[in-house]
Amino acid sequence: MATSVRTVTRRIITTAAPAADRPDSFNPETLERLSAWKQDPEWVREKRRLAWRFYGEIPMPTTNDEEWRRTDIRPLRLNQIVPFTPDTPTPLGGLRDTPRWVQDTTAGGGDEAGLLIHRDASLAHASLSAEARSRGVIFTDLDSAARQYPDLVMSHFMTEAVPLDASKFAALHGAFWTGGTFLYVPKNVEVSLPLYSLTYLSGVERNSFGHVLIVADEGSAVTFVNEQLSNGAEDAAQAMHAGAVELYLKAGSLVRYVGLQDWGRNLWNFSVERAILERDSVLQWYIGALGSQLTKANMEVALKGPGARAEMVGFLFADGHQHLDHHTYQNHLSGLTGSDLLFKGALRDRARSVYHGLIRIHKAAQRSDAYQVNRNLLLSKQARADSIPGLEIEANDVRCTHGATAGPVEEEHLFYLMSRGLPRHEAERLIVDGFFDEVLQRIPVERVQERLRASVIRKFEA
Amino acid sequence: MGSELVVRDLHVNVEGKEILKGVNLQVRQGEVHALMGPNGSGKSTLAYTLAGHPKYEVTDGEVLLDGENLLEMGADERARKGIFLAFQYPTAIPGVNMANFLRTAVSRVRAAQSDNAGSARDGGELIPMREFRKELNSSLSMLKMESDFVRRYLNDGFSGGEKKRAEILQMALLRPKIAILDETDSGLDIDALRVVSEGVNALSGTNLGVLLITHYQRILNYIKPNFIHILFNGRVVVSGGPELASVLEEKGYDWVRTEFGEPVAG
Ligand SMILES: Nc1ncnc2c1ncn2[C@@H]1O[C@H](COP(=O)(O)OP(=O)(O)OP(=O)(O)O)[C@@H](O)[C@H]1O
Ligand SMILES: [Mg+2]
Numbered sequence: 001m002a003t004s005v006r007t008v009t010r011r012i013i014t015t016a017a018p019a020a021d022r023p024d025s026f027n028p029e030t031l032e033r034l035s036a037w038k039q040d041p042e043w044v045r046e047k048r049r050l051a052w053r054f055y056g057e058i059p060m061p062t063t064n065d066e067e068w069r070r071t072d073i074r075p076l077r078l079n080q081i082v083p084f085t086p087d088t089p090t091p092l093g094g095l096r097d098t099p100r101w102v103q104d105t106t107a108g109g110g111d112e113a114g115l116l117i118h119r120d121a122s123l124a125h126a127s128l129s130a131e132a133r134s135r136g137v138i139f140t141d142l143d144s145a146a147r148q149y150p151d152l153v154m155s156h157f158m159t160e161a162v163p164l165d166a167s168k169f170a171a172l173h174g175a176f177w178t179g180g181t182f183l184y185v186p187k188n189v190e191v192s193l194p195l196y197s198l199t200y201l202s203g204v205e206r207n208s209f210g211h212v213l214i215v216a217d218e219g220s221a222v223t224f225v226n227e228q229l230s231n232g233a234e235d236a237a238q239a240m241h242a243g244a245v246e247l248y249l250k251a252g253s254l255v256r257y258v259g260l261q262d263w264g265r266n267l268w269n270f271s272v273e274r275a276i277l278e279r280d281s282v283l284q285w286y287i288g289a290l291g292s293q294l295t296k297a298n299m300e301v302a303l304k305g306p307g308a309r310a311e312m313v314g315f316l317f318a319d320g321h322q323h324l325d326h327h328t329y330q331n332h333l334s335g336l337t338g339s340d341l342l343f344k345g346a347l348r349d350r351a352r353s354v355y356h357g358l359i360r361i362h363k364a365a366q367r368s369d370a371y372q373v374n375r376n377l378l379l380s381k382q383a384r385a386d387s388i389p390g391l392e393i394e395a396n397d398v399r400c401t402h403g404a405t406a407g408p409v410e411e412e413h414l415f416y417l418m419s420r421g422l423p424r425h426e427a428e429r430l431i432v433d434g435f436f437d438e439v440l441q442r443i444p445v446e447r448v449q450e451r452l453r454a455s456v457i458r459k460f461e462a
Numbered sequence: 463m464g465s466e467l468v469v470r471d472l473h474v475n476v477e478g479k480e481i482l483k484g485v486n487l488q489v490r491q492g493e494v495h496a497l498m499g500p501n502g503s504g505k506s507t508l509a510y511t512l513a514g515h516p517k518y519e520v521t522d523g524e525v526l527l528d529g530e531n532l533l534e535m536g537a538d539e540r541a542r543k544g545i546f547l548a549f550q551y552p553t554a555i556p557g558v559n560m561a562n563f564l565r566t567a568v569s570r571v572r573a574a575q576s577d578n579a580g581s582a583r584d585g586g587e588l589i590p591m592r593e594f595r596k597e598l599n600s601s602l603s604m605l606k607m608e609s610d611f612v613r614r615y616l617n618d619g620f621s622g623g624e625k626k627r628a629e630i631l632q633m634a635l636l637r638p639k640i641a642i643l644d645e646t647d648s649g650l651d652i653d654a655l656r657v658v659s660e661g662v663n664a665l666s667g668t669n670l671g672v673l674l675i676t677h678y679q680r681i682l683n684y685i686k687p688n689f690i691h692i693l694f695n696g697r698v699v700v701s702g703g704p705e706l707a708s709v710l711e712e713k714g715y716d717w718v719r720t721e722f723g724e725p726v727a728g
Contacts, residue, residue: 411516416553419513420567420632421541421574430566434557434615 025079028052031175037086038178043154044146047164051174054165061168070354070386071296071325076268081207081240083176084121092117092125095198101231102200105262107451108227113193114139120206121178128195135189142180142211152184156215161246161274167298169270173209173242180211185220185253194223194256194445201239204232204266208241216253216281223256223444232264234293234320239266241292245273249281251305256284256444262455263291265320271297277337279305286443287314287343289324290455300329303337303365314343315439315452317459318351318383325354330372332365332398341372344439346432347383348460358390361398369399376406377435379428429460464491465528465544465639467512467671472523474504474511481507483696484523491639492668494685496707497675499693500715505675506550508693509644512673513547514540527640541567542574544639548629548646550675554617560628561612564635565594571636601634604664606657622649630661640671647681659684679711694718 031052035045061068092098095109098117108115114128116139123141132139138149146153158164164174181197199210212226232239241263249255255275263269269292275283289295301310316324330339345353359370376385387404409431417427436456443449467489474482481504489495499505511518512525514537525532532540569588588594602609605627617625626646633641643662647655662685666672674685682704690706691698694715699722700706 412553413555415515415537416549416555417558417563417567418536418538419515419541419547420563420636421538421571422567423538423570424536426566426570427538430558430563431555434555434559437557437559437615 025081026055026083026172026176030083033086034084034176034178037084038143039147040143041147041150043150047158048175051158051164051171055168055171055175058165058168058171067327067356068296071294071323073268073294073296076240076294077238078240080238082205083207083209084178085206087120087122089119089122089124092119094125094127097125098200099202102198102229105229105451106198106227107225107260107445107448108196108198110445110447111193112196113137113191114195116141116181116197118179118181118197118199118210120202121209123179129193132191136186137189137191138182138184139195140182142177142182142213145182145213149184152215153182153213156246156248157213158244158246161248161276162244162272166272166274169242169296170244170272173211173244173272176242177209177211177244179209180213181226183214183222183224185216185222187217188219189217190221191223194225196225197227199226199228201230201264204230204236204239204264206230207239208243210241210243212243212245214246214255214257215248216250216255218250219252220250221254223258225258225260225445225448227260227262229262230264230267230291232266234265236264236266238268238293239264240268241270243271245271247275247283249275249277249283249308251279252281253278254282256286258286258288258443258445258448260288260448260452261291261295265291265293265322267292269295269297271295273298274300274302275310276302276304277308277310280307281305282308283310284444285310285312287312287326288452289314289316289318289326290459292324293322295324295326297325298327298329300331301339302331302333303339303368304333306334306336308334309338310340312339312341312343313439313442314341315436316345316353317347317436317456318345318353319348319459319462320351321349322351323354324352327356328358328372330357330359330370332359332361332368332370334364335366335368337365337368339370342439343374344376344436345374345385346377346379346435347385348379350380350382352383353385354388355386355404356388356390357402358392359400359402360392361395361400363394366395366397368395371400372402374404375435376404377432378406378408379432429457432456432460464668465671466490467545467640468524468526469508469512470524470526472508472511472525473521474507475519475521476507476517480521481696482511485693485696485698487673487691487698489640489671489673491671492666493689494666494672494674494687496682496687496690497673497693498677498690498710503693504696505693506644509547509550509642509673509675512642513537513545538570541636541638542571544575546633546636546638546641548626548633548641548643550644550648552617552620552625552629554615554620556615556618558616560614560616561598563616564598564612564632565589565591567632568594568597568635597635601631604634605631605661607631623651623654626650627654627658630658634661634665637665638670640673642673642675644675645677646674647676647678655681656684679707682707692718694722
């Protein structure tokens with residue numbers, strides 16, 4: 001039990017000795033215990049060990065690394081993190097058995113083709129409609145999938161999309177991943193209702209190493225929502241999420257992926273997410289970032305097959321001392337590919353965001369187009385948004401534009417609304433709501449839209 | 463007793479430069495006052511100042527609505543007290559849904575008027591949807607506007623004429639005591655001008671005082687003013703009855719210039 005962790009406050013943590021001086025909670029013994037508890041097949045266990053080796057080899061990022069220049073993770077005490085707690089989970093009948101705060105927050109529990117609920121490191125509930133099942137859809141936790149569908153999982157899990165050595169935290173994830181969602185949609189199968197994966201942490205000292213692996217086979221179509229929740233306060237003991245998302249879109253498939261994080265304010269969130277798009281596949285990727293103390297998320301669309309198209313639509317709303325750092329990478333590897341990105345952020349109090357948006361068009365990717373827009377709304381003088389675009393264009397017959405803005409609420413907008421009787425605060429709320437509308441209205445699941453609108457308002461009123 | 467807006471010796475600076483140099487005006491509910499004057503004479507400055515735009519700095523004089531000092535109130539409070547400005551150039555606010563915005567505005571203004579205090583009821587109740595819809599539909603049809611118009615974002619991508627109609631739609635819903643219409647007639651075609659004017663006339667009656675800023679006689683054929691004022695170089699230099707319009711039409715502003723001198727630079 002992690003009772004000692006619970007009493008550690010942030011203030012104490014930041015003045016404590018460097019992590020390297022202490023025994024680390026991440027070590028080979030913990031790894032073996034985890035693997036035994038999970039009853040990993042041998043190949044999974046080997047993969048964990050390999051990941052652990054990479055973790056040792058890759059240096060901890062510092063602010064001297066260009067990619068981490070604006071995001072300082074020194075205050076994170078990795079040695080205080082307990083990677084997993086081997087509970088025997090009580091199965092949940094469904095959302096109604098989750099804690100009140102989860103039910104009040106989640107957008108899950110609507111009209112769905114399937115629902116997975118992960119509590120901490122374990123699956124607590126799984127359902128899948130008879131129809132989806134009869135058409136061969138596989139929707140289960142990754143532990144079970146690795147045992148039941150070894151070929152399918154082995155060929156995709158942390159191979160091409162997010163390799164074990166993709167980054168320091170990808171390696172850590174590869175060694176200590178738990179829970180995880182696996183979705184396979186067979187050839188030419190269209191699932192019309194969304195599939196929903198909800199992860200929540202049962203206590204402030206709990207951590208998450210969840211994984212998402214989606215394989216959409218040729219000509220299939222699916223909508224998937226991944227929602228991650230916890231509810232630690234800013235001054236609670238540090239928690240962490242080191243996650244990975246892997247999306248494989250085979251030829252002609254269509255995937256709508258909604259990734260939504262609303263982690264507690266004590267949680268340090270690291271996520272490596274990558275989609276591989278084969279010929280003529282279409283990815284619509286929606287990103288919602290509300291929670292965490294600090295986030296470092298890398299999101300890449302690799303447009304590998306000709307004619308593949310990706311749309312990325314993201315939003316973040318940060319307040320307090322939140323620090324949210326997102327990297328997006330529109331990677332055009334083949335000709336006639338398209339990518340279109342819109343990322344919007346609002347910040348209040350002393351919150352800070354960093355956005356790196358890289359577009360790369362390889363030599364072979366002629367006649368491709370890539371667009372990128374990043375807009376930031378600063379709701380206080382202390383809030384800050386950095387936007388760093390990057391373009392690497394090696395082909396000559398392409399269309400590519402990008403643009404970034406950051407600024408406060410426009411006085412003329414405020415005056416117009418106030419001149420109609422709206423108090424300043426309410427006028428601002430309408431403007432913030434309106435700022436996000438362009439993003440939210442594109443999210444394919446209405447309940448998710450509503451949930452996000454409610455969160456935006458709650459955050460604005462806080 | 464009808465409401466009354468009194469402007470006394472109003473001096474206003476914009477970015478350190480004096481634009482209004484002692485304006486006097488008095489508008490009562492039930493009256494229509496036309497305010498004319500050459501470009502740059504300060505008409506919009508007066509309109510914005512009355513509505514409470516923070517950029518306009520009042521250096522002297524007073525503005526009273528039924529004896530209450532408007533200058534001490536923010537723009538929102540003035541609106542809740544019954545002041546309305548139809549903008550010369552309405553601001554587009556992408557993302558803000560017109561119907562939501564209208565319902566919120568109507569709710570705030572009505573709530574303030576029913577407790578008679580003008581107090582802000584931030585995040586307060588919204589008027590019932592059914593009631594709002596009914597009013598909205600009748601205002602829309604009065605202004606010959608399609609009902610899906612209000613599903614759009616506020617003034618976003620509206621044509622010039624649509625923006626002006628939308629301003630009058632807001633006026634109809636907010637039922638102000640005193641409305642300042644800043645060149646609402648500009649950019650309207652003949653049909654739109656007639657529809658908008660009929661709308662204003664329907665609303666004016668005894669419950670609305672109008673300050674109608676315009677360059678053109680045209681609108682005065684539809685909305686009959688009781689008084690006409692000419693603003694020149696930051697002052698009302700001539701006031702008179704409706705007959706003043708035809709004098710202006712005939713002679714232009716030249717006779718005002720010779721009478722009251724060229725505007726002084728700087
Ligand atoms: N924000 C501002 N910054 C600088 N000068 C301003 C500003 N607003 C108004 N002015 C100046 O004040 C003067 C009066 O402008 P105003 O817009 O009130 O004129 P107007 O009578 O409404 O003209 P028009 O008939 O063209 O609408 C002009 O010289 C204008 O340039
Ligand atoms: Mg003007």
